[in-house]
Amino acid sequence: MRFLLPLAAFIVLVGFLAVGLGLKPREIPSPLVGKPAPIFQSPRLHEPDQILSSKDNLGKVWLLNVWASWCVSCREEHPLLVELSKSGIVPIYGLNYKDKPELALQWLGQYGDPYTVSVVDPEGRIGIDYGVYGVPETYVIDKNGVIRHKQIGPVTIESLEKKILPLIKELQG
Amino acid sequence: MTPDLLNTCGRKQITLLLILALISPLSWAKEAAPVAEDPVIEKRMLALSEDLRCLVCQNESLAGSRADFANDLRREIREQLKEGKKDQEIIDFLVTRYGDFVLYNPPIKPTTYLLWIGPFAFLLIGAGILFFYLKMRRRQVEEPPLTEDQHRHAESLLKEDKGNNA
Numbered sequence: 001m002r003f004l005l006p007l008a009a010f011i012v013l014v015g016f017l018a019v020g021l022g023l024k025p026r027e028i029p030s031p032l033v034g035k036p037a038p039i040f041q042s043p044r045l046h047e048p049d050q051i052l053s054s055k056d057n058l059g060k061v062w063l064l065n066v067w068a069s070w071c072v073s074c075r076e077e078h079p080l081l082v083e084l085s086k087s088g089i090v091p092i093y094g095l096n097y098k099d100k101p102e103l104a105l106q107w108l109g110q111y112g113d114p115y116t117v118s119v120v121d122p123e124g125r126i127g128i129d130y131g132v133y134g135v136p137e138t139y140v141i142d143k144n145g146v147i148r149h150k151q152i153g154p155v156t157i158e159s160l161e162k163k164i165l166p167l168i169k170e171l172q173g
Numbered sequence: 174m175t176p177d178l179l180n181t182c183g184r185k186q187i188t189l190l191l192i193l194a195l196i197s198p199l200s201w202a203k204e205a206a207p208v209a210e211d212p213v214i215e216k217r218m219l220a221l222s223e224d225l226r227c228l229v230c231q232n233e234s235l236a237g238s239r240a241d242f243a244n245d246l247r248r249e250i251r252e253q254l255k256e257g258k259k260d261q262e263i264i265d266f267l268v269t270r271y272g273d274f275v276l277y278n279p280p281i282k283p284t285t286y287l288l289w290i291g292p293f294a295f296l297l298i299g300a301g302i303l304f305f306y307l308k309m310r311r312r313q314v315e316e317p318p319l320t321e322d323q324h325r326h327a328e329s330l331l332k333e334d335k336g337n338n339a
Contacts, residue, residue: 028228031272098241124245131270133228133242 030131030150037064037139037147038129045096045104045118052093052119057141061171063092063164064139065115065155066127068099069107071135077154078111084160085114090168094118097127097135140164142171214254221250221260224277225267234277 032038041053054064065081067074085092094115096104101120108118121127130139131150140149149167151159222235222243229240235247246267253263264276273279281289319327 025231028272028274031269035269124242125249128245128249128270131272133271 026134027152028133030147030152032131032147033150035147037141037145038126039145040119040121040126040129042119042121042126045094045101045108045120048101048120052117054145057091057093058145059143061090061143061168062116062141063090063168064095064130064141065092066095066097066130066132066135066137067118068097068135069103070099071097073154074136075111077136077156078114080155080157080160081114082112085116089165090172091116095126095130095132096120097132098122098124138164140167140171211255214251217254217260218247218250221263222247225264225275226277228271228275235275 037054039054041051044050044052067078081092084090092114094117096118098121100122104118104120108115119126124132130137134152136154138151138155139147140151142148148171149163151164155164219236223237225235225246227233227235227238227240227243227246229242230238233240233243235243235250250263253266258266267275273285279285279288
């Protein structure tokens with residue numbers, strides 16, 4: 001009886017710590033989910049003299065994937081993106097974040113290019129508009145141009161199957 | 174200073190370095206000018222970014238972080254200040270993009286009630302437990318009065334003691 005109270009307190013503490021271990025402090029919920037995706041107009045990576053406007057994507061569900069050749073974890077998710085683009089389920093647009101075009105092109109040549117179009121953001125300004133603070137990040141944007149989901153960090157099979165693909169299906173529906 | 178540098182330095186050089194370190198704040202102020210361009214804006218930018226969190230190294234402020242990301246945001250703040258935006262407008266700009274998490278001084282609203290009130294609630298709970306514990310303890314520690322027999326026994330012991338000492 002004497003030790004019951006400290007033991008109970010200890011168990012509660014362990015419970016808190018266990019939950020704390022599972023939290024991901026790096027994944028900060030984005031206030032932009034549910035809000036219109038910031039509009040950008042930026043040169044394409046492959047054809048720098050052509051400008052892509054995100055407005056052109058209204059009416060379709062699309063993914064915006066923030067990537068860079070210097071980003072190590074982008075390499076991790078890249079095969080999945082290549083596979084996804086081959087499936088033709090959803091167009092993936094790339095935001096080449098704070099990168100050098102020649103390195104970016106070389107990187108795509110080496111690992112494959114899953115992007116319908118990649119636009120460049122050499123100074124990270126579009127990134128700031130989208131609340132990007134780590135690369136890679138992936139946004140699911142619906143037909144009305146509203147951000148419906150933000151994936152922070154590399155896309156994984158699990159996040160694709162559990163969240164992204166069902167959401168795309170629902171939005172396309 | 175890197176360990177390498179220390180090893181190559183003789184005592185004289187170290188003295189020289191120390192002297193340089195002492196007078197350098199003055200010289201730095203001059204060197205920093207071209208980057209800052211406008212000292213007033215730079216000062217406002219620093220004051221603002223002291224209260225903002227760098228999302229990459231989360232225990233650093235935007236002002237103190239050397240992360241590339243913090244650099245970008247400082248540039249953004251600087252530019253917006255130059256455009257004549259008010260501090261609050263810039264804070265709102267960042268909060269709509271990064272959420273309350275960028276604020277070191279988050280607003281009081283339902284999602285942050287626990288954060289703001291929690292510590293005081295715990296203090297109150299702790300004080301309550303302490304109060305009841307002390308009350309209970311006093312009751313336990315309080316000596317029950319002696320019975321008639323014990324009283325007599327004690328009395329006789331005391332008398333005996335006095336007799337021995339005399």
